[in-house]
Amino acid sequence: MSTASDFSSPSVPASGLPAAPAFTLGRLRLDQHEEAAAVIHRSLVEYYGRNLNQSGRFGDDWRPFMIMPELYEALDPGCAITACGVDDRLLGVCFYHPRETHVSLGIVATDPLSGGRGVARAMVAEALRLADGGGLPARLVSSALNLDSFSLYTRLGFVPGQVFQDMQFPPDRLPPLSDSSSVRPATSADVTAMADLEFSLTGIRREKDYAFFLRDPENGWNTLVSESPEGALRGFLCGVRSGGTRMIGPGVTAGGEAAWNLITAQLHLHPDTRPVFLVPVKCADLVARLYAAGARNVELHLAQTRALPNSSSGAAAFPLSPDAVVIPTFLPESG
Numbered sequence: 001m002s003t004a005s006d007f008s009s010p011s012v013p014a015s016g017l018p019a020a021p022a023f024t025l026g027r028l029r030l031d032q033h034e035e036a037a038a039v040i041h042r043s044l045v046e047y048y049g050r051n052l053n054q055s056g057r058f059g060d061d062w063r064p065f066m067i068m069p070e071l072y073e074a075l076d077p078g079c080a081i082t083a084c085g086v087d088d089r090l091l092g093v094c095f096y097h098p099r100e101t102h103v104s105l106g107i108v109a110t111d112p113l114s115g116g117r118g119v120a121r122a123m124v125a126e127a128l129r130l131a132d133g134g135g136l137p138a139r140l141v142s143s144a145l146n147l148d149s150f151s152l153y154t155r156l157g158f159v160p161g162q163v164f165q166d167m168q169f170p171p172d173r174l175p176p177l178s179d180s181s182s183v184r185p186a187t188s189a190d191v192t193a194m195a196d197l198e199f200s201l202t203g204i205r206r207e208k209d210y211a212f213f214l215r216d217p218e219n220g221w222n223t224l225v226s227e228s229p230e231g232a233l234r235g236f237l238c239g240v241r242s243g244g245t246r247m248i249g250p251g252v253t254a255g256g257e258a259a260w261n262l263i264t265a266q267l268h269l270h271p272d273t274r275p276v277f278l279v280p281v282k283c284a285d286l287v288a289r290l291y292a293a294g295a296r297n298v299e300l301h302l303a304q305t306r307a308l309p310n311s312s313s314g315a316a317a318f319p320l321s322p323d324a325v326v327i328p329t330f331l332p333e334s335g
Contacts, residue, residue, distance in 0.1 A: 023091050023119060025126055028069060028080035035090045036080070037065040039111050046112040047146065064244035068095070068107055068331070075212055075332060081126050083110075083119045094123035096130065097334040100205040103131035105140040106333035108149070120152055128156060128306065137307050139204070139335065141278075141328045144300035158304040162320075164278040164328060166299040167290055174271055175264045175293035182258070183265045186223040186236060188214045194225070194236045198252050201324035206334050209250070213238055220245075224265055226258040237262035237327060241270055248277040249329025256286035259325040263290075278328050286325065303328065 028036060041062035048054040072080060072095050083092040091114040095106035105127055110119045131138045140158065142149050154160075169175065186194070191214060195207035213221040220242030226235045235253025240246070248266045253259040263277060276298055279286055303326070320326075328335055 022117060023083045023085050023114075023122070025122060026082050026084060027078055028073070028082050028093060030073075032082065032090055033066060033069040033073075036069045036082075036093045036109075038062040039090055039093060040065045040068060040107060040109040042112055043109040052145065059244075061244075067242055067245050069093075071332065072097075072106065075209070075334075081123045083114075083123055085114075091117070092119040092123055094120075094127055095333075096127040097206075097332060098130075098134065098136070099334060100207070101136070101199075102204055103127070103134065103136045103138050104334045105138060107330075120149075121156070124152065124156060131306075132309060135308065137305060139303070139305050141301050141303050141330075141333060141335070144302045150302070153304055153306075156306065157309075158306045160302040160304050162303040162326065163281040164301045164303065165281055165287060165297050166276050166278055166301060167295040168274055168276045168298050169267065169293075169295050171274060173294045174267055175290065175295070177264050177268050178261060180261070180265060182226050182228070182234075183224050183261050184227070186210075186214060186225045190214075190223075190225055190233070190236070193233050197233050197235070197254070201252055201254060201321045202326060202335075203320070204335060209332065209334050210236075210238075222266075222269060224262055226253060226262050234258040235262055235325070237266055238329070239266045239269065239275070240331060241273070245331065246270065246273040246275045247329050247331050248275045249327045250332075250335050251327040253325045253327075254321070254323045256283050256289075256325055259283070259286055259327065260289060263327070280326060283325055301328070 081094040092110035094108045097104040199205045223238045235258040237251030
């Protein structure tokens with residue numbers, strides 16, 4: 001998810017030489033975590049208020065967004081690029097996630113007052129430089145409604161692939177819980193099989209994420225798996241409830257039936273909340289079933305890939321099985 005709102009070129013003074021940037025790139029420090037959470041909150045409130053008339057969607061308190069710098073520092077230490085002004089004020093932050101098969105871009109947020117200064121472009125370009133240096137393609141999921149970030153990413157070589165519907169159920173309404181016998185809580189013994197399944201269906205691997213989620217049962221994460229009657233893994237779906245944060249994902253399944261069972265099971269774990277979850281638009285039967293149960297659309301997101309420079313693989317950096325149902329999330333955005 002990105003709230004980036006600038007893709008401008010450096011200004012050129014009368015001398016004809018590019019002006020020195022009014023910010024410097026660095027890495028997020030521990031003493032900047034609160035400032036980063038506040039920047040993420042302000043950027044979301046400003047964008048959704050200005051473009052979608054939803055300024056109240058993220059509340060007035062930035063403190064729930066502390067989960068982002070805290071989680072990402074625990075999961076990927078040192079993998080947050082910052083842009084700071086001459087007064088050391090944080091102008092933007094860009095999280096990235098190196099994995100076995102790719103580098104994923106996570107939250108890219110800029111302070112609303114820094115728009116038009118090239119902050120977002122500079123941070124993303126630095127993350128892509130690191131990906132190229134590691135010989136890895138890049139991936140991200142971004143809002144289809146944010147044309148600023150869409151322009152930024154496509155100018156930098158990303159190509160959209162899958163389209164996802166962000167869906168949510170109304171208050172006091174949940175879909176029926178069906179075939180719960182096929183769903184059980186995951187254990188640490190499932191981690192490698194989960195990573196293997198995702199790799200076989202999507203071509204990406206991020207085993208460290210699932211090991212992290214299952215390492216500490218008190219960290220707010222819950223992970224469910226779906227099995228066939230013979231005990232074969234058909235899919236998995238993670239969720240988090242920490243403070244004011246409630247999200248479903250990431251996950252992947254082989255087929256829509258396993259996706260339905262896992263989504264409904266996650267929703268019934270915390271019936272007092274209304275988490276948003278993403279499903280592929282192409283999964284028409286699953287989408288129709290969710291509509292019939294009362295789900296409504298909230299937003300649209302695009303999965304985008306950027307192949308390595310001079311690569312012959314183009315945008316199709318990862319094969320996707322026809323049976324794969326990918327359920328991405330905004331926390332963490334490591335897929």
